[in-house]
């Protein structure tokens with residue numbers, strides 16, 4: 754058969770990697786603000802300010818329904834959680850600090866798993 758293109762990235766284990774990363778995010782002690790969708794009735798202004806809400810349970814659902822093309826589209830959604838958090842919350846707040854901690858943890862883990 755034709756020789757595989759050498760430059761193609763091996764994406765065979767990407768789905769398993771996404772599952773591992775998501776499980777570690779969900780299990781982190783600072784994950785509590787991000788485990789389920791922000792209830793915009795309980796959080797005034799959220800729906801207006803945050804155009805693309807995202808949370809770990811929604812990512813879990815999308816993963817289960819094969820909604821992620823590849824690892825990159827999964828990482829984009831995870832970063833959306835943290836970017837929304839930074840946009841809406843003060844850095845020096847409970848939720849703001851949790852967001853920075855979770856982003857730092859995620860960046861470290863996916864580079865460890867993929868580099």
Ligand SMILES: Cc1ncccc1N[C@@H](C)c1cnc2ccsc2c1
Pocket residue numbers: 785786787788789790791792795796838841842848
């Ligand atoms: C990630 C995020 N960003 C902005 C606001 C909220 C949240 N998290 C939700 C779960 C949350 C977190 N804490 C509280 C406290 C009262 S309602 C509520 C909702």
